Amino acid sequence: MSAISERRERERAHRHQLIITAARELAETEGWEAVTTRRLAERVEYSQPVLYSHFDGKDAIVSAVALDGFGELAAHLRRARQSAPGAALRAVCRAYLEFATERPALYQAMFILPTNLKFASAETPPPLRAGFDEFVSCFPPDNARRELFAEVVWSALHGMAVLSDSGRIPPDKQEERLDLLVTRIAGT
């Protein structure tokens, strides 16, 4: 109520974001296996239990980072689609792979590490849906199966991203695969 408690609320929100940012930076520089509650607490200059007053556990922190990631991914895809009106699908696909390779830690949090995020349900976070919709928008509105097309494209890109990242398929042929995928899917 009072201005004082409002200030505290603000500080608390600020610290909340600080934890998320610290987790992300630590993951991006040293990998997620280096993100321990102790190191994270030290980094934000609070004790360990403070983390648990903001999040239900470590998974929840990872989820928060992932959620930020989904927001950035959606924005990244949107920019790509709008900057290439004639070849939206190809641009969005390339942007997706770009995102995965350039922010590997973030991508891992979003798609590989265990998180608490709910998908394909009513509680699906908006940024997540927004990212998916960028794929859907690449197909003409009169295509009754455009959602299905989007799911397949997304799946293929995700597979290419992780299989290439782990060396299960040669990383240097990514562009050729991208071309094959787009040509086959978008082709008449």
Add this chain to the structure above:
Amino acid sequence: MSAISERRERERAHRHQLIITAARELAETEGWEAVTTRRLAERVEYSQPVLYSHFDGKDAIVSAVALDGFGELAAHLRRARQSAPGAALRAVCRAYLEFATERPALYQAMFILPTNLKFASAETPPPLRAGFDEFVSCFPPDNARRELFAEVVWSALHGMAVLSDSGRIPPDKQEERLDLLVTRIAGT
């Protein structure tokens, strides 16, 4: 040398496989997070350090399970391909998704958990290459890009498998996605 040391060698090999089997069963019934070196040791009725006389560490045990999995996957795909000469690609793709959903723990060891397996190199284990070749064999030999086709199909299937398993895309539409993928890729 002696018959005695031969027997010991045999016993050792047997116990080696026992560890792998125990790890796999434990993972399949309770998930990989339940597979700890302590529980595994208890299960094979030996002490913890024995595990380390057979494997370099926990990751190596997971890798051994994964390698078994690649052998089974290759056999599974091969059967599917041979039993449907007219629609090999569709049969192999369906078999792949089947494998992923029916043996989730095994699939996780093969594609998601950290392992020591080398891919796309000279040391690629034969079963792994064999599985990939089943996809390649679905395309005509005169297609100079059949390896590329196989990589894209495999990527798409992997994406579909993991995204659907984690609920990021609706699991009940898997068959429709499969159809779309096969039609688009195999189509003229």
Add this chain to the structure above:
DNA sequence: CAGGATATCTAGCGCTGCTATGATGACCTT
């Protein structure tokens, strides 16, 4: 049967995620 190699276990290290307990200090009331 004695000696030595080999196989195996006990015990423990440093780490993990997580939490019960208690001190600290800012706030509101009288």
Add this chain to the structure above:
DNA sequence: AAGGTCATCATAGCAGCGCTAGATATCCTG
């Protein structure tokens, strides 16, 4: 202005993790 209340936060600790050094028991060899 003093006293009591309550939220905030840190200290210290638990159970479990992967892994290993050192002690122990077992069995084969000469």
